[in-house]
Amino acid sequence: MKNTKLLSAFLSLSMGVTSLPYISSYANAFDIPVIPGSFSVKSGDIEVVPGGSVDVVLWVSQIGTMTFIPDDPSITVEPDYMKEPQLKNNDYNTITIRCAEGAAVGKTNITVRHTNYLSGAVKEDTIEINVVEQKSVTAIGASYLALKTNSYYRQIKGDCITADGRYDVTWDISGYTDYISAADISLLVDNYEPFDLGVKDKFGMAVEEIWLDGVKYEGDIAEAPVYRASDYGSHNGNILNSEVLLRKGDTAGFSAAESVRVVFTLNGLASPLLENGAIRGDVNSDNRVDSVDASKVLAHYALVSTDQEDELSAEQLAAADIDMDGEVNANDASKILAYYSNVST
């Protein structure tokens, strides 16, 4: 359901629809903080570091006033409507959540109280905030078990790829045994556009262990059945994906019916960070590249296109230009949504 809506939103964007009404039509489809008529808040994993802040976008469809009551006094909330008499009805309302230096690490709640301007009805919900020492790292790609014969090609997704290090990934292959019996089996690491995995001459990928149905494969994985490691799909010297062949279709003594587990290391991975430490595509600095960021890019583009005042800071603009072509426009919003679609499926 979510993906269907995402796809339709993405298609709308791809067709060049960039006006504000379309932002509202897709915003409610996603797992972002929203306050619709039924009043609910879906906050997801909002991270903030002590001494830092994060912008959260709320969609408000009922006229009224909003009060924010943090459980932790180190947390403060600055709604943008503080500059105005009341919150914007049927519109986005951005709140800035600030975390004081020395705040305790851990999850904490902010109670959101909405008082209907006409009926006086009061509704409450909470936004969960995760105070973290260091924000989690954005995925730049994912691992796959790839099954290949002359007649078919299957990829089974494994863990996301975030940084250099050791990965221990197990794939459930119980639905694929018919394929596996005839297939070459590869470990594939693929990038999430627009990120690259790394630079060709620095990137490294090595298999350390293979486990078949919970039993460690004792053959020499530096020789057979690992036949080759290759990288391809590169452009401008950057790696888009990389592959290690674990087993040829006719390799004896290498079979599994339930699971394949591979322990492997990656080094020389590219960073998704800009020089100032911001993540490419993360416009609101919540360490996630998602539909909220796409909304902000579109809102910015709509303002600039109509010669209105730019609402993004220089730092946010740098992050918004996810494809780094020097412009912030609907292409960036499309790429942000495409990235979000990749990481969330």
Ligand SMILES: [Ca+2]
């Ligand atoms: Ca974000």
Ligand SMILES: [Ca+2]
């Ligand atoms: Ca751009």
